[in-house]
Amino acid sequence: MKIKSQRDFFSGLMFVLLGLTFAWASTEYSFGSSARPGPGYFPFGLGVLLALLGALVLFKALTIESDGGDPIGAIAWRPLLVITAAIVLFGLCLPRLGLAMTLPMVVTLAAAAGDEFRWRDALLNSVVLTLGSWVIFVWGLKLVIPVWPVIFGN
Structure with missing residues (x-):
C-alpha cells in the first residue's frame, strides 16, 4: 500500500495512537453508566473519538493522491x-x-x-x-x- 500523503499519514497515526492510549488508560477509572457517568466515561469516549478521527485521516492519506506526496516539512x-x-x-x-x-x-x-x-x-x-x-x-x-x-x- 502506497502512502499518498506523508503529513496525513503520520498525523493520522499519531491521533490513532494517542486516542487508543487515552481510551486504554481511562479503563483504570470507574466507567459508570450513561445516566451517571464515572470519571472514566468521558476520557474513554474522547479517546475512541480521537482514534476514529485518526483512522479517517489515515484512510485519506492512503487513498487520495496529493501533490508530490505532501512531504513532512521542518519542525516549527x-x-x-x-x-x-x-x-x-x-x-x-x-x-x-x-x-x-x-x-x-x-x-x-x-x-x-x-x-x-x-x-x-x-x-x-x-x-x-x-x-x-x-x-x-x-x-x-x-x-x-x-x-x-x-x-x-x-
Whole structure:
C-alpha cells in the first residue's frame, strides 16, 4: 500500500495512537453508566473519538493522491516552544495570580507563537477568553478557581 500523503499519514497515526492510549488508560477509572457517568466515561469516549478521527485521516492519506506526496516539512520549533512555555506559565501562575491575570498573559503569549501576531487581536482574544472562562468555570460550574491574585484575597 502506497502512502499518498506523508503529513496525513503520520498525523493520522499519531491521533490513532494517542486516542487508543487515552481510551486504554481511562479503563483504570470507574466507567459508570450513561445516566451517571464515572470519571472514566468521558476520557474513554474522547479517546475512541480521537482514534476514529485518526483512522479517517489515515484512510485519506492512503487513498487520495496529493501533490508530490505532501512531504513532512521542518519542525516549527518556535511555535512548539512558545506554546509549551504558555502551558507551563498557566500552571505556575494560576494559583498565584488568578484567572484574571494569568489567562491574558497566556493567551497573548500563545498568540505570539504565530506568524500573524497583532496586539489588538491578541488583547481582544484575551478579554473574550478570560470573561468566557470566568462565566463557564467560576460562575456556571462553580469550580474553585482563584480569580484574583493572592494579594487581593479570594
